[in-house]
Amino acid sequence: MPIKLIVKNQDRCMNCATCVFVCSRELRGVLSVKHSAIRISRSGVGFKVTVCSGCEEPDCASACPYEALKPRSGGGVELLNPEKCEKCENRPCLNACSLKALQWDDERKRPIICIECGVCAKFCPHEVLYYGEDV
Template sequence: MRLTVLETEKCVGCQSCMFACSRRVGEAGLARSCIGVRSIGGMERGFSVIVCRACADPPCAKVCPTGALVPREGRGGVRVLPDTCIGCGHCREACIIGAVYWDDETNKPMICLHCGYCVDFCPYGVLGMQKREAENVEE
């Protein structure tokens, strides 16, 4: 299963998902959030929801010089190995949608685990969980 942005036009920009993502690890605030909601050049135009798309062949992992981002077998997306990561930031540059977030304290990437915790805190059905197979059929 992967986290999917189903309908951005229904997003009201409440950012409840962002707070949920930090709370997932028991924290309050936004420092640990791996999902972002921002307006598309002003709120009158609506929002974009930026989160890992679980690419089948993730560019972030391909550019990692130490192999600290491990593609998740058959599920898409990556796992971060903090001890292997040197904090070079290449992964952040490689992700063209900006879904590699950064932990300023540890100087290492934070990437969505597709756990789905945030889905329960989106009151408008913008977020959902999807099977990878279904996604492949669509594409």
């Protein structure tokens, strides 16, 4: 079984947003929401955390007209040719993800890709996020 990030206990989220900030720290070396691959929103009586599902056959990669996004072995995607994203106007990768888990980096004009590092799960106090075998 490959190791991956999964949302294990969605309803336990308190919106401490530690995952959001440590993610931006890993990806870009700063603390921010806009550089993070994770979003939290209100949902019913609680909160909903949205992360990349690490799909085996990712719709976002299939939708990429420039072959910039490629499926990664073990699930999810990697961004191989980010310079190709700069001229992409419609962002089909973002629209292709039904979960809306892909975010857009306005400054660098490319999608923000989850690198499956698992740091977010390490700092999740309620095991909403879990990094391990997908059972």
